[in-house]
Amino acid sequence: MRFKTTFRNTIYDTLLRRGWKETLENDWDFYWADREYIYDLLDTVHLENGQRVNHYRNGRELCRKDLLIKNLKRAKRQMDKKASELDSILGSYDFFPVTYILPGEYAIFVEEFKRNQGVWIMKPIGKAQGKGIFLFTKLSQISDWRTDFRWRPENQQVETYVVQRYISNPYLVGGKKFDLRLYALVPTFFPLEIYLFRGGFARFTNSRYSNNHSDIANSFIHLTNVAVQKTSENYNKKHGGKWDLRNLKLYMMSKHGPERINKLFYDIQLVIIKSLLSVEKIIMNDKHCFELYGYDVMIDENLKPWLLEVNASPSLSANTSSDYQLKCGMLSDMLDIIDLENKYVTWVVREHVGGFDLVYRDGNV
Incomplete structure (x- = not known):
């Protein structure tokens, strides 16, 4: 072995x-x-x-x-x-909960969020043990986070997340x-x-x-x-x-x-x-x-x-x-x-x- x-x-x-x-x-x-x-x-x-x-x-x-x-x-x-x-x-x-992949499906997600607000959860795809996960209830909370360097157009290594409706x-x-x-x-x-x-x-x-x-x-x-x-x-x-x-x-x-x-x-x-x-x-x-x-x-x-x-x-x-x-x-x-x-x-x-x-x-x- x-x-x-x-x-x-x-x-x-x-x-x-x-x-x-x-x-x-x-x-x-x-x-x-x-x-x-x-x-x-x-x-x-x-x-x-x-x-x-x-x-x-x-x-x-x-x-x-x-x-x-x-x-x-x-x-x-x-x-x-x-x-x-x-x-x-x-x-x-x-x-499985309603889920979108960001940033690629961000616009579709926003439409769904405006129709059905509530608690959502963000998870980075490349991390484990709960690292990088957070919950939010307002688009402003994700908008502030979205301006982070990871989502800038010039960044070729954009970090992908899944966003899911939280099971409340x-x-x-x-x-x-x-x-x-x-x-x-x-x-x-x-x-x-x-x-x-x-x-x-x-x-x-x-x-x-x-x-x-x-x-x-x-x-x-x-x-x-x-x-x-x-x-x-x-x-x-x-x-x-x-x-x-x-x-x-x-x-x-x-x-x-x-x-x-x-x-x-x-x-x-x-x-x-x-x-x-x-x-x-x-x-x-x-x-x-x-x-x-x-x-x-x-x-x-x-x-x-x-x-x-x-x-x-x-x-x-x-x-x-x-x-x-x-x-x-x-x-x-x-x-x-x-x-x-x-x-x-x-x-x-x-x-x-x-x-x-x-x-x-x-x-x-």
Whole structure:
């Protein structure tokens, strides 16, 4: 195995437990690296049979905020134009907020904003961990920001943002907002196979939710990113602001009943499937590649799921013992699916592997 990544504690420990050894030579079987490095590697190195890397060549089509929205909008138009039998099973593409890409769609966005004012959220496409995100309610707030050097015509490196209608009615637990971090593994895009991990966690804000405009700049109320919340003086290092997905389900079932909550999580499963179908014919499939995606999903007060983001490099560092156990267990199950150790018969479709369930394969849900 080889590494070229910033954080590697859980994946490194998992591989060592399986008896794997690190090498600096080119006779590796498994290469775990940050996505930009893998993109360069796939363009410059000929991979041998049996070598696997942890990203697809153009995976940014799913994981870069503006490209994700472009592909989701295209899939929605195609479904509206001609729905297939599979589309009737999966349902409509109504699981992402109204979104525009700036600066290219600024004029269209302004028209929509004037028709439907409210709270909007700006996100830079090239940053993570909540960096550069802000909320606004007036065009004057974005106009002041728009005069920043990044948007000047002479600047050839204009920073692209997505602007979305803010989900102002989130489902709350204890008065606090949260989102879900879920994991989906795609060992191949041709045929498309999607494994969804049963585990996961809810990430909570430290402060109680408020939709008052006076609180709009308070990141501890509105942003669930751990990197943001852990800077709060109210951050709890013991549980890290996280709640195990199973415990969240049990809590919600006690409030709404098993039937409604089971339907909610089935709807979330469909959201993940539809997002991957939107790029199925765009991602360059390669037998040497696989990818573990981190999905960020929010639930509103009507128990409707909303897709916020898809991460190609979800954080695998662990800040609590339960976090460490969850991620190491998930990574070990992932390696069983990838099966570089040739433990399993290749032509047998495995529907359940550890904590992963096969939720989609080549048109079958």
